Amino acid sequence: MDAETVDLLVIGGGMAGLSAAARVAAEGGSVVLVEKAERTGGSARFAGFVWTTPTVEDMRRVNPDGDPELAAALVAGFADGVAWIRSLGVECRPPVPVLGFGRGHQVDTNHYLDACERMLRDRGQEVLTATRTHSLVTENGVVKGADCLLPDGSRRRIEAGWTLLATGGFQGDPSLRAERIHPQAEDIGLRANPHSRGDGLALGRAAGAAFGRQDAGFYGHLMPAGVSLSDPARFVDLALYYSEHALLFDTTGERFVDETAGDHLTAMALLERPEARGLLVADAGVHREWISASYVEGIPGVNKFQLCHRAGARSAVADSLEDFASMPEEWGYPGTTIRDRISQFNATMRANGATTPGRLLDRRPLDEPPFYVLEAAPAITFTFEGLLIDARAHALSADSGGRHPVPGLLAAGADAGGLYRRAYAGGLAPALVFGLAAARTALTETPAAVGR
Numbered sequence: 001m002d003a004e005t006v007d008l009l010v011i012g013g014g015m016a017g018l019s020a021a022a023r024v025a026a027e028g029g030s031v032v033l034v035e036k037a038e039r040t041g042g043s044a045r046f047a048g049f050v051w052t053t054p055t056v057e058d059m060r061r062v063n064p065d066g067d068p069e070l071a072a073a074l075v076a077g078f079a080d081g082v083a084w085i086r087s088l089g090v091e092c093r094p095p096v097p098v099l100g101f102g103r104g105h106q107v108d109t110n111h112y113l114d115a116c117e118r119m120l121r122d123r124g125q126e127v128l129t130a131t132r133t134h135s136l137v138t139e140n141g142v143v144k145g146a147d148c149l150l151p152d153g154s155r156r157r158i159e160a161g162w163t164l165l166a167t168g169g170f171q172g173d174p175s176l177r178a179e180r181i182h183p184q185a186e187d188i189g190l191r192a193n194p195h196s197r198g199d200g201l202a203l204g205r206a207a208g209a210a211f212g213r214q215d216a217g218f219y220g221h222l223m224p225a226g227v228s229l230s231d232p233a234r235f236v237d238l239a240l241y242y243s244e245h246a247l248l249f250d251t252t253g254e255r256f257v258d259e260t261a262g263d264h265l266t267a268m269a270l271l272e273r274p275e276a277r278g279l280l281v282a283d284a285g286v287h288r289e290w291i292s293a294s295y296v297e298g299i300p301g302v303n304k305f306q307l308c309h310r311a312g313a314r315s316a317v318a319d320s321l322e323d324f325a326s327m328p329e330e331w332g333y334p335g336t337t338i339r340d341r342i343s344q345f346n347a348t349m350r351a352n353g354a355t356t357p358g359r360l361l362d363r364r365p366l367d368e369p370p371f372y373v374l375e376a377a378p379a380i381t382f383t384f385e386g387l388l389i390d391a392r393a394h395a396l397s398a399d400s401g402g403r404h405p406v407p408g409l410l411a412a413g414a415d416a417g418g419l420y421r422r423a424y425a426g427g428l429a430p431a432l433v434f435g436l437a438a439a440r441t442a443l444t445e446t447p448a449a450v451g452r
C-alpha cells in the first residue's frame, strides 16, 4: 500500500464510524474520518444505553425475521464492545433490563464519542468535519477511497484500503422515507440527528452494493402529534413510552395493535393507519404508575402528559367515559365509538377474555377516572433497511444477490440493513459491534482477496 493510502476511510462520524476509526488507530492502523456535520457524534449523542438481547434465542424470539448470522454476531460481539468502551476509560454502569427482553449498560455516550475522537487526533489521524463525500473511487470493481468536498470548496481524493459507510441511515430524507417505508412516512417527525439522509446508501449502491430488506420498518416512538421536534431535548422527554399500558385508537375509533408489545412496535403500526395518527387513552391508574415512570432504570421519569399538553399537543382530561361522546368534532375521531370500545375492553379484561387485537401483557381494565387523552403520531429514529452486510461488515454486492462482498467496501450502524425486520433490540450496540468488526476487517484483510 503506498504511503498516501490509509488503511480505513470512514464516512460518517457517529457511533459506528467513530468506534471503527478509533479501534483502527488504537491498533496502530491509519485512518481518515469524514463527517458531514460541524461536529461528530450523530444521533449517538442523544442515546444512553448500550444494550441488546442477552442470548441468541431471545434475539430470534423478538426479531424472528432478521438475518440470523448478523443477529448471532451482534449477541456474540456485545461483551467485547462493552470491554472496548471501558478500555477507553468510559464508565459502563452495571447491567439493567431494557424493554423487558434486553439487557445493557448506561453509558455516557458523549464521553465515549469524544474519547474516540481524541484517540484519533492523539495518534495523528485525520478527522475532517463539515466535509461531504462526492463519490467513491472504484477501480475494476474494487472500492479504493472517496472524492470529498472540503469546507473551503476544494476537492480531495482520499485513497484507502477499505472504505466504511457509516452515515446513520436515511430517516432524515422525507422522500426516501416515503419511497422505502410507507407513503405516510414522508410527513412523520424526526427524532434523530438531521444529517442522516441516505448518503451512505447512495454511495454504496452506486458502487454495486445490495440494499434491503424490503419492508424492514424502522425504530421510532409515539410522540404527541403536531408538536415540533426541533429541540432534541424533546426526543426523550415527549416520547410516549407509557403507551404500552394505555389504549390507542385510530381515526375510525378502533384499536389496531397490541399496545403492550412495545411503544416502538406500536409506532410502526400507527404509521399504516389512516392519517398516521391516533388517540392514546390512559386512566388514573396508568397515570399514577406509568406516565411519569422511568422507562429504563437510571433515567428519571417526567410527567409526559403534562409536558405534551404544555407543548401544545391535542389533549384533554375526561372525568368519565361519557365525556368521550362530546369530543371536539375537529379532532376527527368518533368519540362515542371510542367510549364503547373502552367499555367493551374493560368488560373483556374483567372476564379475562380475549380481545382483537390481543392484549398480552398489561391486562388491567382502564376504568379509573379521570381519563388522560392525547393525540399521538409516530416519529422515526432510524431505518432498518440498508446496505446488506455480513458479520465482518463487508458490504455485499447486488450482482451476486448479496452473497459476495464488494471488494474494499464496508458498512455499519444504521447504514447496514438486514439485522432487524420490524423488530428492535438496540441501536448503539449494532453500531458498536459492526463498527469494531469493520475495524478488524480493515486491519486484517486485503480487499482484492474477497469478492471474487
Ligand SMILES: Cc1cc2nc3c(=O)[nH]c(=O)nc-3n(C[C@H](O)[C@H](O)[C@H](O)COP(=O)(O)OP(=O)(O)OC[C@H]3O[C@@H](n4cnc5c(N)ncnc54)[C@H](O)[C@@H]3O)c2cc1C
Residues within 6 Å of the ligand: 011, 012, 013, 014, 015, 016, 017, 034, 035, 036, 037, 039, 040, 041, 042, 043, 044, 045, 046, 047, 048, 049, 050, 051, 131, 132, 133, 166, 167, 168, 169, 191, 192, 193, 195, 196, 197, 199, 200, 235, 236, 381, 382, 412, 413, 414, 415, 426, 427, 428, 429, 431
Ligand atoms: C433520542 C435518541 C435516543 C436514543 N437512545 C438509544 C439508546 O438508549 N440505546 C440505543 O441502543 N440506541 C439509542 N438510540 C439510537 C442510536 O443513537 C443509533 O442507533 C446509533 O447512533 C446509530 O449509529 P450510527 O453510527 O449508525 O449513526 P449516528 O450515530 O447517527 O452517526 C451517523 C453520522 O454520520 C454523519 N453523516 C451523515 N451523512 C454523512 C455524509 N454524507 N458524510 C459524512 N458523515 C455523514 C452524521 O452527521 C452522523 O454524525 C437513540 C437515538 C436517539 C435519537
